[in-house]
Amino acid sequence: MGLRDLLFGRSKLKDASPEQLFALSTARVTLEVELGLRAAGRAGICFKPLSAGEFARARTELTELLTVAARDSGSQVSQSTDEHGFEWIVIEDPELEDLVTTVHLVGSELVAQGFGAQLLAAVFRFDGAERPVFWIYGYKRAAFWPFVPTGKGQGRDNAEELKLKAELENELPIEQDLTRWLALFGAPV
């Protein structure tokens, strides 16, 4: 950061980084054996809506990208828009390792095509506990955080989330600033 940026209070936008995603594959054993959580075979990548101009360009490129990603990985890849107007790329693959690899591939491609600033988060669903557990990966912070919605309105099980943090602290890069553990209610995964 230069002196001018410092004086005017500007900070450089951090580039989206998909590199820490692979830590989730490593954490699979702990999740499965110690916590009884199994990958549900679905993950989603969430990104910000594009402006009309970008949209036309992105459409064709995204479709191409998704076809390539699906062919190379053998995962099912689809696209949808949620009620907030945010775009989702939903990836289905029974193996967590393959799921993580495809999410990484799609994320890196989006960054390479110049959509890095739009890239928000990847969400992985795990079943086997009382409630579904979601691990959210924030691209800008390159860290994970747990999200356990109670299913009632905008409720979340904070006690369970803090427990998950404590259990996986040594294996996953976990977001240490709890105020950044933002929710993703109704994610299509």
Add this chain to the structure above:
Amino acid sequence: MLIRALSRYREYAADRGAAVITGAPENLMSALQKITGEMARIPQRDLRQVESMNAFFIVPTNIRTRASELLQTHPPTEKRLAALAEISRTMGRPV
């Protein structure tokens, strides 16, 4: 409602027991503060909501009325902390 009142009373009693047995009410006080503090820091807001607002945060106002306290099974943390501080004083070690 009576059961909930009883539950709140027992919670104070449990706090008191823990404080007297360990002889260190301040340990329980700091644990209580830590847990409620951490939970309070986890946001309710949705990532997409925050992104659309461009980091223009609106702090939710949390109004806790006395009426809602009557429906809780646990007393509010501030009251538990106050009760523990009182115990600490009677034990001759003001916090």
